[in-house]
Amino acid sequence: MIQLEQVSKRYANKTALDHANLHIPRGAMAFLTGHSGAGKSTLLKLIMLMERPSNGRVIIDQQDLSKLNGNQIALHRRKVGLVFQNHQLLEDYSVHDNIALPLKVSGYNNLDAGRRVRAALDKVGLLSKEKQLPRVLSTGEQQRIGIARAIVNKPRLILADEPTGNLDPKLSAEIMQLFEQFNQVGVTVLIASHDLSLIERLPHPKIHLHQGHLSGAFIGSN
Amino acid sequence: MTTDKATSQAQRSRPETLGKRLLREHAEVALSSWIRLWRTPITNLLTWLTLAIALALPGTLIIMLNQAQGLANQLHTSNQISVFLSLQTSSEQAQAVAQQLQQRTDIKQVTFIAADTAMQEFSLASGLGDILQSLTDNPIPATILVEPQLKSADAIGLLAEQLRQQASVDQVLIDQLWLQRLQAMVHTSQRATWVLATMLALGVLLVMGNTMRMQMESRREEILVIKLVGGTDAYLRRPFLYSAIWAGLMAGSLAAIIMTLALTLLQPSLTDLASSFNSTWQLHNLTIWHWLVTLFGSCGLACLSALLTVQSQLRQIQP
Ligand SMILES: Nc1ncnc2c1ncn2[C@@H]1O[C@H](COP(=O)(O)OP(=O)(O)OP(=O)(O)O)[C@@H](O)[C@H]1O
Ligand SMILES: [Mg+2]
Numbered sequence: 362m363i364q365l366e367q368v369s370k371r372y373a374n375k376t377a378l379d380h381a382n383l384h385i386p387r388g389a390m391a392f393l394t395g396h397s398g399a400g401k402s403t404l405l406k407l408i409m410l411m412e413r414p415s416n417g418r419v420i421i422d423q424q425d426l427s428k429l430n431g432n433q434i435a436l437h438r439r440k441v442g443l444v445f446q447n448h449q450l451l452e453d454y455s456v457h458d459n460i461a462l463p464l465k466v467s468g469y470n471n472l473d474a475g476r477r478v479r480a481a482l483d484k485v486g487l488l489s490k491e492k493q494l495p496r497v498l499s500t501g502e503q504q505r506i507g508i509a510r511a512i513v514n515k516p517r518l519i520l521a522d523e524p525t526g527n528l529d530p531k532l533s534a535e536i537m538q539l540f541e542q543f544n545q546v547g548v549t550v551l552i553a554s555h556d557l558s559l560i561e562r563l564p565h566p567k568i569h570l571h572q573g574h575l576s577g578a579f580i581g582s583n
Numbered sequence: 584m585t586t587d588k589a590t591s592q593a594q595r596s597r598p599e600t601l602g603k604r605l606l607r608e609h610a611e612v613a614l615s616s617w618i619r620l621w622r623t624p625i626t627n628l629l630t631w632l633t634l635a636i637a638l639a640l641p642g643t644l645i646i647m648l649n650q651a652q653g654l655a656n657q658l659h660t661s662n663q664i665s666v667f668l669s670l671q672t673s674s675e676q677a678q679a680v681a682q683q684l685q686q687r688t689d690i691k692q693v694t695f696i697a698a699d700t701a702m703q704e705f706s707l708a709s710g711l712g713d714i715l716q717s718l719t720d721n722p723i724p725a726t727i728l729v730e731p732q733l734k735s736a737d738a739i740g741l742l743a744e745q746l747r748q749q750a751s752v753d754q755v756l757i758d759q760l761w762l763q764r765l766q767a768m769v770h771t772s773q774r775a776t777w778v779l780a781t782m783l784a785l786g787v788l789l790v791m792g793n794t795m796r797m798q799m800e801s802r803r804e805e806i807l808v809i810k811l812v813g814g815t816d817a818y819l820r821r822p823f824l825y826s827a828i829w830a831g832l833m834a835g836s837l838a839a840i841i842m843t844l845a846l847t848l849l850q851p852s853l854t855d856l857a858s859s860f861n862s863t864w865q866l867h868n869l870t871i872w873h874w875l876v877t878l879f880g881s882c883g884l885a886c887l888s889a890l891l892t893v894q895s896q897l898r899q900i901q902p
Contacts, residue, residue, distance in 0.1 A: 409811065411902045432815045439813030451805055466814035468604050510812070 362387040362518055362549040363408065368417035369573075370403050377403040379573030380417070383580060385551060387517075390544040391578060392560045393553040395570035401553035404570070405520050408551075409443060410434050422517065439467055442511030446523035448503045450495040456482070456506055457491045463514040481509040485539060501532040508539055512548075519543060521552045525559060533559050609821070616825040630794055631830060635837035637787050638881055641780030642838060643845045646873065647853075647866065648773045654857065654864045655766045662734050662759060664743050666727040669753040670720075674698065676751060677725040684729060689742055694728040701726055724753060784884060791830065791888035795823055799896045807902050820893050827889030828882055835881030842877070843869050 365383040369376070377400030385391055393401050406412040407419050410426055419426045422440065429437055442463075450459050457478055464474040482488045485505040495503055504524060511519055521540065525533035533556065541563075544550045554560055560567065566578030599607070620627055666684075668677050674697060681695040696704075701723045706712040715722075731742050739757060747755045799806065809819055846868045857864035 409902075411811075432817075435810075435813045435815040435818075437813075438811060443811060449804075449808055449811075451808060462809060462814075463812040466809060466812055466818050468608060470599065470604075470607060514812075 362389070362422060363551065364418075364420040365404075365407075366418045366420065368407065368414045368419060370400070370407065370412065371415045376573045378407075378414070378570075381573070381575045383568065383575055385549065385579045387549055388544075388547050389579070390541065390550040390565045391552070392563075392565055392567045393551060393570060394555060394557065394560065394567055397555065399570045400573065401555075401570055402522055405443075405522050405551070405553055408518075408520060409441060410437060435466075439463065439514060440516055440518065442514065442516040442519040444504075444508050444511045444519065444521035444524045446526040448495075448507035450503060450506055450510075452494070452496060454495075455491070456487070456493050456495060456498070459495060459506060460510045460513050463510060467514070477513055478509075481513040484512065484542070485509045500527050501535075504528060504532075504536060505539070508536070512543060516548070518549045519551070521550070521554075523554055523556075524552060525554065525556055530559065537563060612821045613825050613828075616822045617829055619822075620826065620829055627830070627833075630790065631834045631837055633790055634787050634830070634834035634881070634885075635841055637783040637790070638834065638838035638877065639841035639845065641776055641783055642873075642877060643842045644776040645773075645780065646842065646846065646869070647849070648769060648776060650864075650866055652766075652769050652773070655762065655769050662731055662739055664729040664731065664739065664746065665756040665758065666729055666746050666752055667754040667756070668725045668727070668751050670722075670724050672725060672751040674725070677727075680749065680751060681727050684727060684746075689732050689738070690729055691732045692730040694730075696726040696728065698723060698725040787834075787881075787884045788888040788891075791827065791885050792892040794830070795827065795889050795892040796896060798823065798826065799893065799900070803900055806897070806900050810900075811902050816894075816897055819897055820890075823893045824886060824889055827885040831882035831885030832878060834885070835878040838881060839869060839874050839877045842873070 363383065363385040365381050368378050368381045368383075370378040375398075381404075393404065395401050403412060407414055407426075408421060410429065413427070421437070424437065426437065451462075454462070457475070460478045460481055461469075461474045464477055469477070479488060479491065482491055485508055487502060487505055487509070490498060490502065490506070495506060498506065504527070508521075508524070511521075519540070524540075525536050528536065537552075537559065540550050540552060568575055568579060569577045668680065672680075677697065678695060681693055684690055685693045698721050702715065702721050705723055706715045729742075729746070731739050733739070733742075736759060739759060743755045743757050746752055806819060846866060850866045850868070853866045854864070
């Protein structure tokens with residue numbers, strides 16, 4: 362599902378990735394760890410086409426991302442659900458409208474979108490909050506709304522960047538359980554996190570990023 | 584892309600044709616951007632007024648000058664030459680000259696105005712009757728109005744030159760000359776107006792572009808999130824284009840109203856001015872055609888500037 366071939370990403374005075382190889386199979390759930398500034402977000406950004414690699418190829422679902430341009434970038438992003446650390450909900454949109462956004466951009470009508478939004482809200486257990494504004498919700502609830510937005514389009518791949526960064530251990534564990542539920546129905550999940558105490562208790566493969574080099578599970582050999 | 588479409592179609596309740604879907608999406612965006620306009624009514628109203636004035640100023644001038652050109656062209660049929668005889672000429676001599684001119688084959692018609700008649704007409708028209716009465720000598724000469732046979736400027740000029748050589752002729756005036764000057768003046772004013780209109784249209788583009796830039800800046804977050812969940816540029820452009828269309832329509836309507844008011848105010852004095860040229864010319868107000876041109880022009884300018892700005896802003900705002 363996710364394939365990195367000799368991928369390097371250099372910023373002006375920092376090399377975030379250095380000839381990295383990685384192959385995460387379809388249906389897997391993995392954690393991406395590393396100290397702050399190691400380049401975890403950078404790797405996710407390459408998958409979302411928010412950044413382009415300096416070298417190498419990123420292949421998602423058999424699609425070489427370097428070949429995508431213009432509208433193809435938008436279509437690629439629709440296939441990937443992204444969960445942010447700081448949830449990135451729009452303040453003047455209701456919970457419903459926030460979650461409906463990925464559906465509206467691909468042309469869903471209000472009826473179908475509403476149905477799907479409620480299904481997603483149901484999955485994260487916040488069906489009663491549909492009409493509210495995000496700012497009246499707790500941090501944990503906001504994070505779950507962010508997750509509902511990421512899964513509403515039924516993507517085959519979910520990326521999460523520090524999804525538990527602002528949460529207490531109990532809430533963090535709940536969020537991780539949500540991701541495990543999605544993974545159980547076949548969705549590939551990659552979670553970047555440095556919350557080691559939480560990750561170590563979970564039975565999923567870990568990929569470690571240190572000074573631009575990957576180690577641990579799913580490391581492709583070259 | 585095709586698989587993506589196919590799966591999402593299959594999961595929907597009613598399949599929609601592409602045309603229907605686009606129509607629905609456009610209607611939704613048109614409505615929501617109309618509602619959004621009224622979130623900041625004062626700011627928007629001020630922008631529309633600014634645009635409206637920039638459009639109404641050249642618009643009013645163009646409508647007025649186009650009609651003035653009509654007037655000048657209508658007067659063009661006058662080829663008359665006014666021949667003023669010298670003051671020493673007696674009444675009999677003057678009439679003799681008039682009769683002699685009537686014989687010429689290159690003259691169609693001759694109208695003789697005796698010195699006394701001219702004096703009477705003038706004192707009536709000028710209201711200076713008493714003062715003129717007190718003069719011992721009549722200061723106004725006998726006048727012969729000559730209608731030439733040929734209408735070309737050359738022929739008229741030649742005839743005028745010959746008349747000028749005649750004994751007892753003091754001065755010869757060709758009506759066409761001042762007409763030509765009037766036409767040249769109208770023409771120059773029209774050109775100046777188009778230059779002005781171009782500059783103001785540029786101003787409209789800039790004001791509109793700046794408004795769009797500010798709108799997009801205030802919705803930066805939204806644009807970023809929409810990009811990340813897979814919104815295409817066309818999708819992102821749509822609300823801003825509709826807001827430009829609405830702004831164009833509002834500014835255009837306001838401009839048409841301002842122009843109507845301006846022309847209504849100018850109408851009486853311009854009609855008076857025209858009647859002093861013996862013309863029944865009347866300034867007409869805005870027609871439905873003028874309204875349409877103003878609305879479409881305003882909308883077109885707004886859309887053009889929105890397209891240019893939005894495209895460059897969308898390229899700049901990247902997640
Ligand atoms: N646009 C950029 N320009 C220059 N340097 C950048 C840019 N983006 C990231 N970096 C640098 O690349 C390195 C990796 O950043 P990244 O955000 O991927 O780290 P991270 O592992 O996600 O860290 P954290 O755990 O704190 O989120 C950092 O040193 C950062 O300063
Ligand atoms: Mg990060």
